[in-house]
Amino acid sequence: MATIVIVGRKNVGKSTIFNRLIGMRLNIVYKEPGVTRDRIYGEVEWCSQVFNIIDTGGFFLGGKEELAFKINRQIEYGLAEADLVYFVVDAKDGLKPGDHDICQSVRKSNKPVLLLINKIDCKHTESEVLEFSKLGFKNSFLVSGEAGIGFGDVLDKTIKTLPRMTKKRMRKSIKVLILGRPNVGKSTLLNALTKQERAIVDERPGTTRDVVRATFKYQDQNIEIIDTCGLRRKTHIKTSVEFYSMIRAVNAIEDADIAIVLFDTTEGVVDQDRRIASMVLSKAKSLVLAPNKIDLIKTTNRNRIVPSTYKSFKSLEFVPIVPISAKQDIGLEQLLTCILSVHAESRKFADKTVVQNMAKKLQNPTNGFLVSLKQVNTGPPIFRAALSVKVKEHYIRYLRKSIRGYFGFKGVPILIKTKSVKPPRSRYSL
Ligand code: GDP
Ligand code: GDP
Numbered sequence: 001m002a003t004i005v006i007v008g009r010k011n012v013g014k015s016t017i018f019n020r021l022i023g024m025r026l027n028i029v030y031k032e033p034g035v036t037r038d039r040i041y042g043e044v045e046w047c048s049q050v051f052n053i054i055d056t057g058g059f060f061l062g063g064k065e066e067l068a069f070k071i072n073r074q075i076e077y078g079l080a081e082a083d084l085v086y087f088v089v090d091a092k093d094g095l096k097p098g099d100h101d102i103c104q105s106v107r108k109s110n111k112p113v114l115l116l117i118n119k120i121d122c123k124h125t126e127s128e129v130l131e132f133s134k135l136g137f138k139n140s141f142l143v144s145g146e147a148g149i150g151f152g153d154v155l156d157k158t159i160k161t162l163p164r165m166t167k168k169r170m171r172k173s174i175k176v177l178i179l180g181r182p183n184v185g186k187s188t189l190l191n192a193l194t195k196q197e198r199a200i201v202d203e204r205p206g207t208t209r210d211v212v213r214a215t216f217k218y219q220d221q222n223i224e225i226i227d228t229c230g231l232r233r234k235t236h237i238k239t240s241v242e243f244y245s246m247i248r249a250v251n252a253i254e255d256a257d258i259a260i261v262l263f264d265t266t267e268g269v270v271d272q273d274r275r276i277a278s279m280v281l282s283k284a285k286s287l288v289l290a291p292n293k294i295d296l297i298k299t300t301n302r303n304r305i306v307p308s309t310y311k312s313f314k315s316l317e318f319v320p321i322v323p324i325s326a327k328q329d330i331g332l333e334q335l336l337t338c339i340l341s342v343h344a345e346s347r348k349f350a351d352k353t354v355v356q357n358m359a360k361k362l363q364n365p366t367n368g369f370l371v372s373l374k375q376v377n378t379g380p381p382i383f384r385a386a387l388s389v390k391v392k393e394h395y396i397r398y399l400r401k402s403i404r405g406y407f408g409f410k411g412v413p414i415l416i417k418t419k420s421v422k423p424p425r426s427r428y429s430l
Pocket of ligand 1: 008009010011012013014015016017118119120121122143144145146147
């Protein structure tokens with residue numbers, strides 16, 4: 001899936017535009033649990049095409065943004081991974097020196113750019129808008145994030161500009177992606193699992209989508225482990241790492257079956273871990289959480305790791321947690337077994353009769369009926385619920401929870417598609 005990155009000075013309207021665009025995706029079937037409020041990643045759908053969108057604003061909050069140089073470095077890293085850039089400027093403010101700075105970074109990236117001149121709902125003089133032509137972008141659009149003006153054209157152009165992604169689906173191995181912040185032990189884990197020194201570190205900044213892959217057999221299953229590396233530049237520009245790794249993760253998750261989110265037990269869970277976990281699920285991929293470096297925790301305290309991890313990741317009680325030490329080879333067998341079982345879960349078809357019987361016992365939505373429920377796909381499991389009324393998200397959550405209660409699907413996001421049908425004569429008819 002292609003990735004768009006939104007850049008621009010503070011307060012030009014990036015997150016307003018971001019929210020408007022992701023709001024246009026109508027059939028979101030899996031809403032991630034409310035882990036973090038400030039969303040920075042979402043998907044946009046236009047003319048049956050879906051693409052990723054990332055709001056850089058969410059990364060550079062507060063005073064940091066004043067440091068133009070740093071921002072530019074950060075943006076440059078992120079842009080290296082993007083397929084298209086939305087460069088947002090503010091028609092109310094007119095052209096500002098900060099716009100020029102960002103413009104330079106954008107140009108350096110050699111990525112296609114759409115210039116979005118935002119806030120055109122405000123009173124502005126023609127000359128202010130004309131001023132932006134000094135930036136020299138071929139494709140510019142007058143928009144209002146707040147009023148929702150101009151986005152049809154932006155998205156039409158987006159589709160024409162983005163590369164056509166063809167899906168190749170050759171599933172011979174289980175693709176497992178290792179995600180986590182720098183230093184949590186990703187490459188150590190990759191090495192430990194494959195028992196070879198394969199994790200070659202690429203020190204070049206922002207080059208390609210360099211990921212390290214290694215394939216091995218476990219219990220007759222081919223497992224391909226993928227480590228999103230290229231994050232070893234820990235020494236300088238610390239703040240860029242989060243943004244950069246996020247973009248990498250977005251691109252890599254697409255291709256994986258399961259993601260292991262690794263974190264350092266001695267440091268605990270941070271917002272970025274939650275963001276990444278929630279992104280994995282919203283991309284309908286399976287998830288395993290692995291608190292690493294448990295060798296540094298006293299043996300007597302280790303039984304606290306799992307409950308405290310569940311506490312840190314709210315609403316993820318269906319996700320398995322396997323405490324490990326990548327370095328000391330503790331828990332790795334369990335981790336691999338867990339990967340196999342989560343994979344099997346994601347391929348599972350729930351017994352049709354049991355689903356029907358379960359559905360008969362479920363509560364109906366307010367003022368309506370759950371007419372039928374059935375599993376229509378696997379990997380990830382998709383259920384279709386026929387309903388006589390439109391339902392809110394909490395009813396979908398209720399269905400999901402009920403299905404989980406009956407069938408497990410441990411570690412796997414359950415997708416629910418709703419279909420409106422006429423109310424039945426009897427309460428439940430299949
Ligand atoms: P960001 O810092 O670039 O993410 O900017 P925000 O999206 O937070 O917007 C900054 C301010 O501009 C907020 O007060 C928004 O309500 C306002 N804003 C955003 N888009 C528009 C728009 O199209 N028109 C007007 N009038 N205000 C807008
Ligand atoms: P990455 O940046 O996530 O790939 O992290 P690395 O694999 O490079 O590991 C970062 C540091 O943590 C290295 O010094 C590792 O030796 C150390 N490390 C990794 N796993 C463990 C572990 O299970 N226990 C301990 N004590 N240290 C670990």
